Amino acid sequence: MKLFSTTSMMAVKYLHDHPRVLQELRKEHLAIRENKRPKDPIDLNDLKSMRFTRAVIFETSRLATIVNGVLRKTTKEMELNGFVIPKGWRIYVYTREINYDPFLHPEPLSFNPWRWLDKSLESQNYMFIFGGGTRQCPGKELGIAEISSFLHYFVTRYRWEEVGGDSLMKFPRVEAPNGLHIRVSSC
Numbered sequence: 001m002k003l004f005s006t007t008s009m010m011a012v013k014y015l016h017d018h019p020r021v022l023q024e025l026r027k028e029h030l031a032i033r034e035n036k037r038p039k040d041p042i043d044l045n046d047l048k049s050m051r052f053t054r055a056v057i058f059e060t061s062r063l064a065t066i067v068n069g070v071l072r073k074t075t076k077e078m079e080l081n082g083f084v085i086p087k088g089w090r091i092y093v094y095t096r097e098i099n100y101d102p103f104l105h106p107e108p109l110s111f112n113p114w115r116w117l118d119k120s121l122e123s124q125n126y127m128f129i130f131g132g133g134t135r136q137c138p139g140k141e142l143g144i145a146e147i148s149s150f151l152h153y154f155v156t157r158y159r160w161e162e163v164g165g166d167s168l169m170k171f172p173r174v175e176a177p178n179g180l181h182i183r184v185s186s187c
């Protein structure tokens with residue numbers, strides 16, 4: 001799925017560019033491995049314990065906003081800031097810039113997963129990374145679990161370096177037109 005692959009790619013990019021974050025993330029995952037034999041898989045309790053990993057995923061999704069907005073349809077005529085929206089209109093609610101609002105996210109352009117350790121940030125009503133209201137993404141926790149699992153095996157088993165082709169686009173959508181080329185070696 002594209003959301004999974006793009007978020008994972010951007011996490012790899014940000015982790016590469018922020019060694020202190022990578023170190024903290026690796027620490028979390030190596031601690032999980034300490035209680036396991038090498039081939040033991042991770043389980044639900046391990047996933048739940050990945051607090052910093054979750055923060056890295058949210059910060060990646062904030063800074064590399066993949067979903068620019070959400071779609072809605074008015075079920076009745078409504079007025080918003082003096083504008084009347086007729087019943088039955090399809091609306092694209094553009095939420096992207098909220099992620100870069102300095103009043104909501106101090107130093108919005110810096111990659112700082114620690115800001116998400118305050119769990120209340122995830123449930124603020126201006127948080128639209130997974131949409132909002134009754135149509136919020138039902139795959140949210142599954143998506144986070146998939147990316148967490150990928151990061152778990154990636155950072156505990158491998159090291160990587162970039163080898164070019166890394167010109168990334170953030171707008172109108174996040175993509176690496178030439179791919180993000182990395183050389184991977186086992187730890």
Ligand code: HEM
Nearest residue numbers: 003007067070071129130131132135136137138139142143
């Ligand atoms: C990083 C991963 C993901 C992100 C960032 C994401 C984001 C979103 C967003 C922003 C919406 C629109 C919500 C709204 O209109 O309020 C959405 C809807 C949806 N997502 Fe996800 N999603 C992710 C993963 C997944 C996964 C893994 C699944 C299923 C296996 C999934 C299934 C859906 C479905 C079915 C909807 C439509 C919900 C509805 O209209 O009622 N998503 N997602």
